[in-house]
Amino acid sequence: MKRIITIQDISCVGKCSLTVALPIISAMGVEACVLPTAVLSTHTAFKGFTFRDLTSDIKPICNHWKNEKIHFDAIYTGYLGSFEQLDLMHKLIDDFGSADTMTIVDPCMADNGKLYPGFTQEFAFAMAKLCGKANVIVPNLTEASYMLGIEYKESGYDEDYIKQILKDLAKFGAQKIVLKGIEFSENQKTIKGVKGKIGIASYDAQKDEFKWYFHKKMPQSFHGTGDVFASVLTGALMRGKTLEQSYKLAADYVVESIKETMSHADYNWYGVDFEAAMPYLIKRL
Numbered sequence: 001m002k003r004i005i006t007i008q009d010i011s012c013v014g015k016c017s018l019t020v021a022l023p024i025i026s027a028m029g030v031e032a033c034v035l036p037t038a039v040l041s042t043h044t045a046f047k048g049f050t051f052r053d054l055t056s057d058i059k060p061i062c063n064h065w066k067n068e069k070i071h072f073d074a075i076y077t078g079y080l081g082s083f084e085q086l087d088l089m090h091k092l093i094d095d096f097g098s099a100d101t102m103t104i105v106d107p108c109m110a111d112n113g114k115l116y117p118g119f120t121q122e123f124a125f126a127m128a129k130l131c132g133k134a135n136v137i138v139p140n141l142t143e144a145s146y147m148l149g150i151e152y153k154e155s156g157y158d159e160d161y162i163k164q165i166l167k168d169l170a171k172f173g174a175q176k177i178v179l180k181g182i183e184f185s186e187n188q189k190t191i192k193g194v195k196g197k198i199g200i201a202s203y204d205a206q207k208d209e210f211k212w213y214f215h216k217k218m219p220q221s222f223h224g225t226g227d228v229f230a231s232v233l234t235g236a237l238m239r240g241k242t243l244e245q246s247y248k249l250a251a252d253y254v255v256e257s258i259k260e261t262m263s264h265a266d267y268n269w270y271g272v273d274f275e276a277a278m279p280y281l282i283k284r285l
Contacts, residue, residue, distance in 0.1 A: 002238040003031040003071070005096070006231075007058075007089065008078030008108070010036045014043030015271025016224030017079055021231040027278055028235035028285060033072070035061060035092075037085055044117070045223050045270060053081070058088045062095060072096050076234045077130070078227060079108040081118070086126050093133050102237060105134040105174070106230040110142040111181075113152045121146065132173030136243065138230050140181040144169055159188040163210055166203035177203045178247050180229065183217070200247055213248050218258045224271045225254050232281065239285055249284055256280045 004025060010018035018034050025032035035058065041050040075096060077089055093103055107127045109119045124146035131137045131147065145152040148168050153161070162182060169177045179201045184194045191212050199214030229250045236246035257272040267273070 001029065001031050002073040003033060004074040004076055004234060004238060005033045005035060005072045006076040006078065006234070007035040007037060007080070007092070008227075009038040009040060009081065010034075011040045011043040011049075013041065013270075014046070014224065015274065016043050016227045020224060020227050020271075020274060021076070021078065021234075024228065024231040024274065024278075024281070025235045025238075027282060028232070028239060030235050030238045037079070038081060043223060043270065055082065055084055055088070058085070058092075062088075062092055066095060070096075071098075072101055074102040074104060074234060074238055076104045076106070076230070078106050078230065080127075080130075083123065083126055086123075086130055089130055090133065097133075102136065103134045104136045104138065104230070104234050104237070105131050106138045106226065107131060107143045107147065108226065110146055111140055111226075113142055113154060115146060121149070125149070128172050131169070134174045136176045136178065136233075136237070137169065137172075137174045138178045138180065138233060138247075139169070140226065141165075141179065142181070144179055147172070155183065155185055158184070159191060162201050163203075166201060166210065167205075170203060170205035175205045176243055177205070178233065178243070179203075180226070182212075182214075200251060202243060202247060204243070211244055213244075213251060215251055215255055218255060218262075220258070220262065222258060222261065222269075222272045225258070228257060228272065228274050229254050236285075249281070252284070253277060253281050 006021045008017045022032050039052050128147040166177050182199050194214045197214040198217040202211045232250035233246045256277040257274040260276040261267045261273040
């Protein structure tokens, strides 16, 4: 059985970060080890949440793992809340990375054209350096724009614009890029039938190969779906799926989770019912 370590915060209530990564990756038949960077009573869309920083625990935990000679087949980083945590991830990748260890970085820090509260442009540039140590990165278009130091475009871009972003992201060092949240207002040169849909653009820098995957845009967005996506992607890669197979499964599972959530008249607002869609995920493996 493959073993991965995922490093991100845990919200006790909220269906995001480790609260989704642990059950999803485990259900996919992969051992999911966790390194919490902080513990919150709920995610940050709630009011009055409690927060405890766990940065000081990261180094001793890693030292113990080193003493036990624990090996990870993949390192998957999610939400990291400080420059210090970014630095610690550099060391963790140096200490536990190897020729047979895949590193996946989800640079969780921005969406819809804005950085999350507490983050700065300088942090985005520092995150770009961490992305340089990854094999695979999975930013959304907002995060990509901040890491590249360019203006975020909500609409009006074309295929060539996205291709250039992918190539520029690869210059950080990661050879495989999965860019989320792509919406074209019109059909493109090589992509047809995409109007009104949302999707993914991927780039394999070694092959200089671009690929695209679009699906129906759901009528409502939910907190934590990016974490669901990255967790499924990681699990699928560990199960031997190709990058394209992995992100297609991740995207489809997010859609199924949203459908399950919205099938109830009194659906919750704070996250998707990924649990109800789990049979769909397992059947697709």
